[in-house]
Amino acid sequence: MDKNKHRILIFGGSGFLGSAIYKELCSYYNTFGTYRTETIALSKNQHYFHYILEEDDATEIIEAVKPTIIISALRGDFGAQIVAHFHMVEYVKNNNCKLIFLSSANVFDAYSQFPSYEQDKTLSLSKFGYFKIKIENMLLRLPKKKYAILRLPMVFGKHSPRIIEIKAFYKAKEPIEVFPNLILNVATDFKITQQIHYIINRNKSGIYHLGSTDLVHYNDFIKEIAKTLQLKNPILKQVYTTNNDRYLAVLPKHNILPKHLNYRSDFVINELKQ
Ligand SMILES: NC(=O)c1ccc[n+]([C@@H]2O[C@H](COP(=O)([O-])OP(=O)(O)OC[C@H]3O[C@@H](n4cnc5c(N)ncnc54)[C@H](OP(=O)(O)O)[C@@H]3O)[C@@H](O)[C@H]2O)c1
Numbered sequence: 623m624d625k626n627k628h629r630i631l632i633f634g635g636s637g638f639l640g641s642a643i644y645k646e647l648c649s650y651y652n653t654f655g656t657y658r659t660e661t662i663a664l665s666k667n668q669h670y671f672h673y674i675l676e677e678d679d680a681t682e683i684i685e686a687v688k689p690t691i692i693i694s695a696l697r698g699d700f701g702a703q704i705v706a707h708f709h710m711v712e713y714v715k716n717n718n719c720k721l722i723f724l725s726s727a728n729v730f731d732a733y734s735q736f737p738s739y740e741q742d743k744t745l746s747l748s749k750f751g752y753f754k755i756k757i758e759n760m761l762l763r764l765p766k767k768k769y770a771i772l773r774l775p776m777v778f779g780k781h782s783p784r785i786i787e788i789k790a791f792y793k794a795k796e797p798i799e800v801f802p803n804l805i806l807n808v809a810t811d812f813k814i815t816q817q818i819h820y821i822i823n824r825n826k827s828g829i830y831h832l833g834s835t836d837l838v839h840y841n842d843f844i845k846e847i848a849k850t851l852q853l854k855n856p857i858l859k860q861v862y863t864t865n866n867d868r869y870l871a872v873l874p875k876h877n878i879l880p881k882h883l884n885y886r887s888d889f890v891i892n893e894l895k896q
Pocket of ligand 1: 633634635636637638639640656657658659660673674675676694695696697698699724725726727774775776777778782783
């Protein structure tokens with residue numbers, strides 16, 4: 623593949639997903655990333671830029687890199703993120719560039735009675751979901767070929783914050799919270815990075831729902847994880863938010879990826895065994 627085909631800038635390139643995406647793409651494309659927390663390795667890396675949402679102007683880094691693809695994998699203050707994404711969208715509008723935004727199943731968290739598909743109307747009751755919808759709407763005003771909105775359910779990779787947290791609670795003999803009525807699909811960074819690579823390589827755009835093809839009960843899934851990680855008698859704290867089943871699941875209907883990029887929830891569990 624022509625390494626010069628794309629220049630890719632990953633905002634949040636030091637995070638769990640951002641760094642996994644960087645690793646997946648850097649041998650194929652000219653890839654750059656941002657980091658907030660200083661480390662010797664990152665500050666020495668010519669492809670990484672120090673960037674703090676609340677202090678720095680995203681445009682300066684964008685103008686320095688001149689990306690053809692921007693990937694947004696940031697966390698941080700919602701207001702500052704809105705401003706940063708406004709700058710990204712302005713650049714994309716006026717240049718040969720596409721914006722890939724990591725969104726969340728939470729954009730549908732007001733609809734609890736069924737899974738959600740790409741073209742469903744978003745509606746959220748949470749601050750986080752509402753914030754993600756706001757950014758999605760900024761992208762949706764761009765021509766379709768200039769954006770990809772990737773909605774992710776909960777991600778459970780080996781190095782994911784969720785798995786690290788489960789192990790830490792277990793070690794400290796503290797309870798792991800579980801939500802008995804929650805039904806969801808799940809994701810792993812291993813597949814997400816391949817899916818993003820495919821979306822870039824095939825120049826795909828629009829809205830994608832990237833998660834397992836099947837649904838799981840949160841309780842059962844966490845128990846399965848505990849078994850796989852060989853945590854003996856973990857303390858599970860049942861948190862009841864409703865007596866009815868509640869869905870937090872994003873499934874594809876329109877933008878279906880090829881078979882080898884699809885997976886079931888047991889794949890996510892098996893990944894933890896490696
Ligand atoms: N993980 C999931 O289960 C999941 C599910 C759905 C959607 N998503 C979305 O995927 C994206 C990435 O999530 P993640 O789990 O990879 O998050 P993460 O590991 O916490 O990484 C967040 C990234 O944002 C950077 N960051 C945080 N605060 C910042 C600030 N004030 N200024 C500049 N940079 C800042 C971090 O930099 P440092 O690490 O250098 O401080 C890091 O690079 C997020 O948009 C999230 O909403 C994640």
